[in-house]
Amino acid sequence: MSGAVQAGWAPPSGPAEPAPTRGWPRWLLAATVLWAVLLGALTWWSVRHDPPTVREQRTLAEAGPVVDRAVGRLVAATGDGAWQLAAPRLDRGCRVTPMDDGASLARDLDVVVAEGGERALLEAVAGRLPADWRAGVHLGSDGPRLRADAGEFVAVHGRVVTAGRVRLTVDSGCRPDDVAYATLLPGYAGEPALDEALRALGRPAGTPEQVVAPCPGGGVARTAWVAAGSAPAPLAGLKPLAAGGVVVDTPEVYAYRRGTAVVLADATGEQVRVSASTGC
Structure with missing residues (x-):
């Protein structure tokens, strides 16, 4: 071949034009929008109704x-x-x-x-x-x-x-x-067993504090306690109150049952702590 160019035909002067692209099918676009709306609705429902995980x-x-x-x-x-x-x-x-x-x-x-x-x-x-x-x-x-x-x-x-x-x-x-x-503590109505123990020890009553917790079957468990002066302190004065209901008897800790209450005198710290607790 001589390389001559055929008369009436011009060679391409640049890259070929890209083929026209086709847009998304309408059904696919509608499905995408529907899925986005559904996902947003599920998220809204989950935030308001599902328990935290x-x-x-x-x-x-x-x-x-x-x-x-x-x-x-x-x-x-x-x-x-x-x-x-x-x-x-x-x-x-x-x-x-x-x-x-x-x-x-x-x-x-x-x-x-x-x-x-x-x-x-x-x-x-x-x-x-x-x-x-x-x-x-x-x-x-x-x-x-x-x-x-x-x-x-x-x-x-x-x-x-x-x-x-x-x-x-x-x-x-x-x-x-x-x-x-x-x-939220109910108002302190007084605990006779606590007052009795403090008198037996010859200790000032002070202002009792109270802590409560709800019982499984209703009602509340509570502890009323008071710091009753510096330790050490003899706890033998409580023994006449125990009436056979001694729970713990050591030189520094004495506990006994008095009616429905458990009275606990603790002299292990710097202050004698006396408490009366009623359970569930």
Whole structure:
């Protein structure tokens, strides 16, 4: 071939024009819009009706009643032991997420037993808790530990604080702090067993404080307590009041039953603490 160009034909001077693109089919566009609307509706319904699935979605206001009811369950599970409720502890400043601050709520129930009976108490409490709490006692390097799940991401722990003293704790974990949590205590109506014990010890009555927790079957468990002067103090003056209902008898701790109340005098700290508790 000589490479001559055929007369009447001009070679292309640039790239070929792209083939025209076809738009989405109308049915596919309509299906996409419908799916977006359906997804938005499902999200709206889930936010308003589905229960939260992680702890970070449940606020402190929602966790508070669960914690209170769990404490009442623990009171009912302690049986005839000498116990007292402690004031709720609210700790702010924890991290719910790396970006959000929160607060945690914990409540303690202290139980005094004869020295050496700590593990038996923990096992007895675990056995009386609801089956779905999956309570169990395990022996660790620091002694026996009770662990249970009260639901709604509320944890229950039990441990030996000192010889003869067990602490049961209900803990909400870190939550969004949506309210200023406060335990609404009924007005203190007086506890005859507490007043009687203070007179027997010759200690000033002071102004009693009171802590309550709802019982599983209705009503409330309560502890009224007072700091009755500096320790040490002889507790023998309480023995005439025990009337055969002694629960704990040591030089620094004396507990006995008086009617429906458990009276506990504790001289292990700097102040003598005397309490009267009525259970579920």
